[in-house]
Amino acid sequence: MRERHLRQAKTIQAEISNRLHKDNPWTWQRKHLAWFLNRHVNQHAESTRYYWLLTAHLLTLRLGKFNL
Numbered sequence: 484m485r486e487r488h489l490r491q492a493k494t495i496q497a498e499i500s501n502r503l504h505k506d507n508p509w510t511w512q513r514k515h516l517a518w519f520l521n522r523h524v525n526q527h528a529e530s531t532r533y534y535w536l537l538t539a540h541l542l543t544l545r546l547g548k549f550n551l
Contacts, residue, residue: 487534487538488534488537488538488541491534491535491538492538492541492542495516495519495538495539495542496508498519498522498523499511499515499516499518499519502518503515503518508542508546509546511546516539516542516543519539520535520536520539523535524536
């Protein structure tokens with residue numbers, strides 16, 4: 484499961500970096516992660532969304548900046 488979260492976190496970082504020009508997760512704001520979740524996660528099945536949201540939650544805990 485750890486590999487899945489790492490892979491998803493890299494996908495999140497790449498998308499935010501490409502679209503919003505925020506290369507470093509420490510510079511993210513809540514709106515950046517919300518943009519990714521709204522754009523990418525809503526199109527997936529509920530079971531898949533669970534894992535994306537869990538990855539996002541783990542990121543927010545690690546960054547310690549904002550709560551979802």
